[in-house]
Amino acid sequence: MTGKIYLVGAGPGAPDLLTLRASRLLQQADAVLYDALVHPEVVALARQAKKIPVGKRCGRHSADQQFINKLLVETARQYPVVVRLKGGDPMLFGRAHEELEALTAVGIFWEVVPGITAASAASAELGVSLTRRGMARSVAFLTHRVKAGAPPSEWLAAAQGADTVAFYMAGGTGPQVAAALLQAGKSPDTPVVWVESASLPEQRRHATTLGRFSREPPESPQGPALLLVGEVYRECLAAEAGNSSGDRTDTVADGQTAEKQSGQKRSPTICPSASPPAKAGP
Numbered sequence: 628m629t630g631k632i633y634l635v636g637a638g639p640g641a642p643d644l645l646t647l648r649a650s651r652l653l654q655q656a657d658a659v660l661y662d663a664l665v666h667p668e669v670v671a672l673a674r675q676a677k678k679i680p681v682g683k684r685c686g687r688h689s690a691d692q693q694f695i696n697k698l699l700v701e702t703a704r705q706y707p708v709v710v711r712l713k714g715g716d717p718m719l720f721g722r723a724h725e726e727l728e729a730l731t732a733v734g735i736f737w738e739v740v741p742g743i744t745a746a747s748a749a750s751a752e753l754g755v756s757l758t759r760r761g762m763a764r765s766v767a768f769l770t771h772r773v774k775a776g777a778p779p780s781e782w783l784a785a786a787q788g789a790d791t792v793a794f795y796m797a798g799g800t801g802p803q804v805a806a807a808l809l810q811a812g813k814s815p816d817t818p819v820v821w822v823e824s825a826s827l828p829e830q831r832r833h834a835t836t837l838g839r840f841s842r843e844p845p846e847s848p849q850g851p852a853l854l855l856v857g858e859v860y861r862e863c864l865a866a867e868a869g870n871s872s873g874d875r876t877d878t879v880a881d882g883q884t885a886e887k888q889s890g891q892k893r894s895p896t897i898c899p900s901a902s903p904p905a906k907a908g909p
């Protein structure tokens with residue numbers, strides 16, 4: 628007996644951003660292999676499944692891609708319905724192709740279920756369209772992490788060619804990304820927003836300019852982080868300036884908590900609670 632593998636996007640973090648199809652498959656699953664960033668409540672939907680954590684953050688140093696590919700094949704040979712749960716959308720920076728290739732090579736059937744990618748979740752919370760009409764006609768989902776030996780020009784050219792850029796896997800290296808963009812001629816005045824743990828209660832955001840970001844990076848990220856760059860974020864700079872001058876009461880990272888604390892209903896705003904990570908709390 629050989630089962631079928633479903634490569635399922637678990638979304639950016641918040642469990643209720645899972646698709647209905649993903650939820651149904653998890654309830655039917657006999658085995659689930661899941662990444663470290665997947666929310667425990669999502670994994671728990673697979674009530675009857677054998678649950679197998681994969682991914683480096685699970686303390687498994689040797690969980691390299693080949694190991695995961697092999698495990699996927701072995702699991703499909705033992706269980707009829709296998710879900711491979713990945714953070715965000717499996718087809719974006721998710722190494723989905725390697726896994727699908729490994730399955731295809733040995734004749735195992737597979738299906739991909741899309742998920743909400745981190746940049747979409749961050750944009751939803753900011754209320755800023757990645758392709759705001761009249762301002763941005765193109766958006767690039769990029770990572771500056773290139774194969775050892777590859778030149779940075781690969782991603783720099785793409786970043787310069789797009790109106791809005793969402794940098795994935797920029798946690799810890801955001802300032803280097805900013806410095807490279809500046810060196811390549813991007814204006815220091817370009818607005819950027821640093822978004823950590825989008826969609827989750829512990830999220831933190833910080834709006835600034837590219838120049839300032841390269842000199843004053845956020846504190847070490849505690850969760851997955853995106854660096855969003857582009858003119859569409861200019862309103863976020865104004866919102867953050869309002870925050871730090873005390874014009875607004877919602878200077879904590881979690882908007883709901885801010886509301887509860889102040890006892891007031893917030894008025895609708897673009898880029899709400901874009902507070903500096905240093906002041907984030909509670």
Ligand SMILES: C[S@@+](CC[C@H](N)C(=O)[O-])C[C@H]1O[C@@H](n2cnc3c(N)ncnc32)[C@H](O)[C@@H]1O
Binds near residue numbers: 639794798853
């Ligand atoms: C290996 S990539 C996987 C991306 C995923 N497939 C997606 O579509 O979002 C992991 C990176 O995604 C970004 N990321 C994932 N979840 C995030 C979140 N909740 N908030 C901010 N960034 C996130 C971070 O840049 C992180 O380093």
